Amino acid sequence: MLGDGSETVDGKDGWRHWLPGDPTRFIAVLGDMHVRTDAAGRAIVRMMPEHRHSNVLGAVHGGVLMSFADTALFAAAQVLGVEAAEGAVTVDLSAQFIGAGRIGIALEAEVEILRTTRRLIFLRGLIRQAETNILSFAGTVRRASTGTPA
Template sequence: MADGGDAGTAGPLLIEDGEWAGWSCWRGTDPFEDLVGPYYFREEAAGRMRCAFRAEARHMNGMGFLHGGAVLAFIDFSLFIIARDALKGDPGVTVSLNAEFTSPGQLGAL
């Protein structure tokens, strides 16, 4: 299930092989994230969540650096993963999100 599994499945899917083995991805409930992801997450010590994605060519801007919008979309996903247990199945939206970029992201960066 290296690619996240069946495209018809919605919700968290455990990745069983490849670079992301042991991580999960969330598929089928947010068309925008399905388009710009995949984004991955796993639970670590003390219940802390870690989120990651690999910067691909499609995430780059016209200068060849990671597009700020791609970073903000990933941050928005990460906020959901961190908050999802507290939401207890209720919907939520990001009302405000600010960022200051200190250096450009590179192709292939994690």
């Protein structure tokens, strides 16, 4: 869920906390996330990788990047106003690792909606860290059925 929009994060207007609900679920392992939209109509989702997100080489673990990409699909759909985005499920997620992520520098996923249908949302995105491309991804999300728990 989005914050009420009245707060600023990191001193920048437009950033809102993105609260995925129950903090005892898997998604909590990613830590705090923030979301905003940009002038191009994309969603930007941010997380800060910590030591617990690292692999044995000291870089951001690939599983964390995949989890962040998957989560960014839902945060983006929600912040961009797609109906029934909350409670939706991932149908597929394709990713290409482009570079290594560093711990302690914010990761930002730029996500755009390519198309929506009655049941599906098609999205693509790019996870960047500073000026470095880290992961390219595309995914399909199935909207939640009205009245059906996820």
